[in-house]
Structures are given as C-alpha cells and as structure tokens.
Amino acid sequence: MKAVHISKEGRDLVERPVPEPAAGEVLIKNVAVSSNPKDWKLPIFIPDYSAVEGNDIAGTIEAVGEGVSKFKKGDKVAAFTKMKSGDKYGAYGEYSVSPANTVAKLGDKTSYEDAAALPLPFATAVIGLFLRLGMKEPGSSSATESDGALLVWGGATTVGVYAIQLAKLAGYRVVAVSGASQDVAAKYGADETLDYRNKADEALAEEIRKSNGGKGVKYVYDAVSENGTVNVAALALKDVEGAAYGHVLPLNEEELKVMPSNVHVERILCGTSHDNVDADFAEKWFDWLGPALEKGEIRPQKVTIVPGGLEGVKEGLRRLAKHEVKGEKLVYRIKETPGLD
Known part of the structure; x- marks a missing residue:
C-alpha cells in the first residue's frame, strides 16, 4: 500500500x-x-x-x-x-x-x-473534561449552576470546539478564550467569548473572573498550554473552591509553580x-x-x-x-x- x-x-x-x-x-x-x-x-x-x-x-x-x-x-x-x-x-x-x-x-x-x-480531538476533549477535570458527564446527573462554569482556552482549536460542545451537553456554562476566531467558539456553543489579544495577564484574568455573570469559572481546559496561558489561568482560579486546570501540552515544574494550592492540576493525554x-x-x-x-x-x-x-x-x-x-x-x-x- x-x-x-x-x-x-x-x-x-x-x-x-x-x-x-x-x-x-x-x-x-x-x-x-x-x-x-x-x-x-x-x-x-x-x-x-x-x-x-x-x-x-x-x-x-x-x-x-x-x-x-x-x-x-x-x-x-x-x-x-x-x-x-x-x-x-x-x-x-x-x-x-x-x-x-x-x-x-x-x-x-x-x-x-x-x-x-x-477522533483524536474528541478523545482528548472527553478524557480531559470528564476524567482529568472531574466534570459531570451528560445524563441524568448533568451539571447545574452550582457546579461551576468551564473556561476553554483555545475555543476555536480542534480540541476546543469539542470541549465546548461536550461541556454544554453536560449542562455547563462555557466561556471561551480565543483571538480572531471568537465566532467559531460561539458557533459551537460557547456562552461567552473573550479575546486574549493585547491584554496583560492581570487584565485578562480579571475579565475571566467577571465572566459568567460575575461568578467566574471553576474549571479551565487549556487547549493551548503555551505562551503564558497557565499564568492567566492561575490568576483567574485564585481562591476558587474546588478549581481544576487541565493542560494538553507539557508544562514544566517551574511553569506550574504559579498555580495556587486550591487548584487541582492535570495533564491531559488522549493516548490513555x-x-x-x-x-x-x-x-x-x-x-x-x-x-x-x-x-x-x-x-x-x-x-x-x-x-x-x-x-x-x-x-x-x-x-x-x-x-x-x-x-x-x-x-x-x-x-x-x-x-x-
């Protein structure tokens, strides 16, 4: 062949x-x-x-x-x-x-x-959301407002569009961070979209904390995992009870030091x-x-x-x-x- x-x-x-x-x-x-x-x-x-x-x-x-x-x-x-x-x-x-x-x-x-x-991005989204981040799966016990919201960083990426759809099926509100392709994230179901471009880490983190009607997010699915996305996620999840952060690309120990102790951190690997x-x-x-x-x-x-x-x-x-x-x-x-x- x-x-x-x-x-x-x-x-x-x-x-x-x-x-x-x-x-x-x-x-x-x-x-x-x-x-x-x-x-x-x-x-x-x-x-x-x-x-x-x-x-x-x-x-x-x-x-x-x-x-x-x-x-x-x-x-x-x-x-x-x-x-x-x-x-x-x-x-x-x-x-x-x-x-x-x-x-x-x-x-x-x-x-x-x-x-x-x-197939591969679908598997990455499913495993990341429902196993590594510990979010509820679609079904009779689907999420309610009290279960918190999800931020998908890279909402227009190959993995991001499936993470958005699956989280919505499970009942979660979804905030998506992207650049010029915010319309793509919205098309696949994101409730809100944020533009990361030309913003300091602190300013973007504050936007995330004010999203979802001022309630912010509990989970971050980082489908980008580079160029400092972990720094913004750390600021956005600070003091959020039961917060979880999942990253698809490897981050070293030094990069992950910024994540506060209240945040559960997981690497997302579809090969599992x-x-x-x-x-x-x-x-x-x-x-x-x-x-x-x-x-x-x-x-x-x-x-x-x-x-x-x-x-x-x-x-x-x-x-x-x-x-x-x-x-x-x-x-x-x-x-x-x-x-x-």
Whole structure:
C-alpha cells in the first residue's frame, strides 16, 4: 500500500505492506484521514523519529482481529489509532489498524471527511473534561449552576470546539478564550467569548473572573498550554473552591509553580484511551459518538480538503507548522493519491 513516511528528513510517499490486526484490533480501509499538530512536531522533538504518522481516520472495516465482535467487514467507521506506535497504526496510508475500543460506527448522514476530523480531538476533549477535570458527564446527573462554569482556552482549536460542545451537553456554562476566531467558539456553543489579544495577564484574568455573570469559572481546559496561558489561568482560579486546570501540552515544574494550592492540576493525554486505565471509558464514548453525530448532538469541526490525497500531507503539515490553519481541520481523500491502482 502507499503511505506517507514522516521523519526529520521529509514526508515521503512510500510503499508499505498492508498491516494485520491483532486480537482486539481492526483493519480499516481508509477513505479520508486528517492531520493534527503533533504530526509535524514529533519528528522535530523526538530524536530519530521515523514512522507512518497520523491518528485520525475514516473508512470501512476490512478485517477484524480475534475477539472483536461488534464490527464486521464493510462497516462504515471512524477511528483514533494508537499514537507513536510505528507504521501499523499510522493514518497516512491506504490501510490502518486501530484498537477496536476507539472505533465509532458511523451512520449514513455522516461523511467520511467530517468523521475523519473527529477522533483524536474528541478523545482528548472527553478524557480531559470528564476524567482529568472531574466534570459531570451528560445524563441524568448533568451539571447545574452550582457546579461551576468551564473556561476553554483555545475555543476555536480542534480540541476546543469539542470541549465546548461536550461541556454544554453536560449542562455547563462555557466561556471561551480565543483571538480572531471568537465566532467559531460561539458557533459551537460557547456562552461567552473573550479575546486574549493585547491584554496583560492581570487584565485578562480579571475579565475571566467577571465572566459568567460575575461568578467566574471553576474549571479551565487549556487547549493551548503555551505562551503564558497557565499564568492567566492561575490568576483567574485564585481562591476558587474546588478549581481544576487541565493542560494538553507539557508544562514544566517551574511553569506550574504559579498555580495556587486550591487548584487541582492535570495533564491531559488522549493516548490513555488505549491504556488499561482509560480504555473502557474511551470505548463507551466512541460507542456514543456515531449515533450522536447522526442526531446532531455533536458537530464536526469545519474541514478543508487538501488536494492530492496522501501526496497532500506534506503541504498540510507545512500549513500546520506555519500556523496557517485556524478554525478548521485539514483532511485528505485517499482516492486522490497519485498512482493508486
């Protein structure tokens, strides 16, 4: 099969054998795949990193491994594949293997392109909100005003739009911080939007504390986690009883020193979806995802098709690295790849 091999040296279209699913896994024939910022960062920050990258796919089940009973050949699905696990699980190929617990069965209303935009950021949002921050899940015990509000920093980011929607489904009021894309955060359900640009940390923190009708927020989901966002969050959550702060990018001990003792701090890692600890939780939510898309309970982020199929991945990763992608997800149609049989 054709696949994109990513390393420090390049993003080359190569030939690779079709992978085989092990027990608890499925093989998917990809129709559409998408990029995440980590796809261009890994070869830069990990010495000698070299693999077929990517983790967001949509396509049809080609084969199932031992013990997999809820999927069969031909099922229309989207999947979040294992991260940093070599060529077998990479999205940038004609075929990919995924653990069955992070595969969502799709309905007729959901396009492959829209579905490919979802899996990794959806998993990151779900795990961050309901496991790491400890917020209530949607259902009979959904949140009330007394449960506090959520701030999503990066409300127009790939992860942010799903964090907003999921928190709203759970009953929370949501305040979103973004720049020029405040309209995107509002479109996906944010009750209020704040512009971080050209403001001192103290001034923006005061805006956050005055948001939500003067009640401020109890939770901060930091989908940016750089350029001092932790400093503003620390000021905004000061003296808030039961406050929690979750960050998606690593922050060192020195950076986290600013966080007051009343704030519970957690790193948000979507890769735990494939660990024993969070695997069952992730499976529950991926089972929920397909029907929720059909009913419009959750909406995919806007997608932009990059021409050329897998050949277009090089251009897509260039755009991400240059920060040219705002409020959208870059998607590639496999059938557009030059030289496919």
